[in-house]
Amino acid sequence: MIKIIKRYKWFLLLLIINVVIGVIFPNIGKISFQITKSNFLQILSVVPPIFILLGLLDVWIDRSTMIKYVGKGSGTKGALIALLLGSVAAGPLYAAFPISMVMLKKRTSIFNVFIFIGAWSTTKIPMETFEIASLGYKFALIRLALSLIGIFIIAFILDKAINEDEKQKLYAKADLSI
Amino acid sequence: MNKKNDKGKRKLFTIILYIVAGSCLIISSIKDHSKTKKALNKALKSFENILPQFLTIVVIIGMVLSVLDEATISKYIGANTGILGIIISIVIGSITLIPGFVAFPLAAALLNNGAGPAQIAAFVSSLMMVGLVTLPMEISLFGKKTAILRNSSAVIFSIVVAFVMGALL
Numbered sequence: 001m002i003k004i005i006k007r008y009k010w011f012l013l014l015l016i017i018n019v020v021i022g023v024i025f026p027n028i029g030k031i032s033f034q035i036t037k038s039n040f041l042q043i044l045s046v047v048p049p050i051f052i053l054l055g056l057l058d059v060w061i062d063r064s065t066m067i068k069y070v071g072k073g074s075g076t077k078g079a080l081i082a083l084l085l086g087s088v089a090a091g092p093l094y095a096a097f098p099i100s101m102v103m104l105k106k107r108t109s110i111f112n113v114f115i116f117i118g119a120w121s122t123t124k125i126p127m128e129t130f131e132i133a134s135l136g137y138k139f140a141l142i143r144l145a146l147s148l149i150g151i152f153i154i155a156f157i158l159d160k161a162i163n164e165d166e167k168q169k170l171y172a173k174a175d176l177s178i
Numbered sequence: 179m180n181k182k183n184d185k186g187k188r189k190l191f192t193i194i195l196y197i198v199a200g201s202c203l204i205i206s207s208i209k210d211h212s213k214t215k216k217a218l219n220k221a222l223k224s225f226e227n228i229l230p231q232f233l234t235i236v237v238i239i240g241m242v243l244s245v246l247d248e249a250t251i252s253k254y255i256g257a258n259t260g261i262l263g264i265i266i267s268i269v270i271g272s273i274t275l276i277p278g279f280v281a282f283p284l285a286a287a288l289l290n291n292g293a294g295p296a297q298i299a300a301f302v303s304s305l306m307m308v309g310l311v312t313l314p315m316e317i318s319l320f321g322k323k324t325a326i327l328r329n330s331s332a333v334i335f336s337i338v339v340a341f342v343m344g345a346l347l
Binding site for chain 1: 187188192195202206213214216218219220221224225232239240243245278279285286302306312319328338342347
């Protein structure tokens with residue numbers, strides 16, 4: 001019970017503040033509750049299928065096999081797999097960093113590593129569906145198209161900016177990690 | 179933007195989403211029952227993980243919108259605040275560390291209440307690609323030069339995205 005309260009402390013605190021505001025300023029309180037309720041119901045109606053897709057992607061896609069195919073000299077195919085690997089992910093950006101170390105261990109090119117990080121940060125499929133549901137398909141799809149271009153440009157810049165010596169150091173570091 | 183038409187399309191999208199997820203779930207359970215169970219567990223766990231933050235942001239949105247009117251929101255991040263509104267959005271997006279599942283409802287609420295599409299695009303893009311809070315971690319893994327270069331390229335990219343989307347939407 002205490003654990004639950006601790007996890008939801010911010011929500012509960014804000015709810016109490018909201019009630020207090022509602023008592024002092026009934027008008028503002030009423031509007032606030034109405035907005036909260038309608039937002040909550042709207043989001044709740046789209047969330048179940050998105051999380052089911054997230055769960056299915058997680059169990060059916062074999063990441064360790066995919067990482068095998070992004071090794072040294074994997075070229076364009078490797079870049080596409082890196083893009084896919086990032087897109088089927090779930091979790092925050094910092095969770096991608098340790099995986100990119102594993103990729104470096106397999107001697108993935110620096111370009112592919114940053115394609116993977118870029119994809120992880122912006123083109124995740126469950127996230128993309130939620131963006132369409134919240135912000136509309138026009139907004140989400142234009143942003144997706146721009147992001148795909150941006151991911152390649154940023155990966156290209158980083159690949160060119162890091163010299164051979166620094167790349168070797170990065171590989172050596174990856175070998176030592178985990 | 180035609181809001182009513184947009185709402186109808188979103189409803190259609192939600193229905194399609196349910197059909198797709200439902201079909202995938204059926205195929206999955208025919209192929210492997212225990213894997214499907216695992217997937218549903220993962221789905222439930224992920225949702226429960228995000229629920230506290232999600233509930234908090236929904237209440238915050240309600241409170242903020244009940245006090246701030248459209249005029250105030252559009253004064254700071256409205257469509258005609260231009261580059262200044264974009265920079266404000268990018269600064270907020272770069273320093274905050276909130277997951278997309280929490281950020282999109284917030285972005286949608288702001289967009290429907292006076293914020294400009296360019297500014298919201300800047301916020302969403304920088305939120306996902308730029309991480310000031312996680313920069314130390316990134317530096318320790320990739321080195322200073324690479325981490326800073328990646329984040330600053332992402333900032334520039336977010337500005338470009340904002341301008342393109344501002345022109346298109």
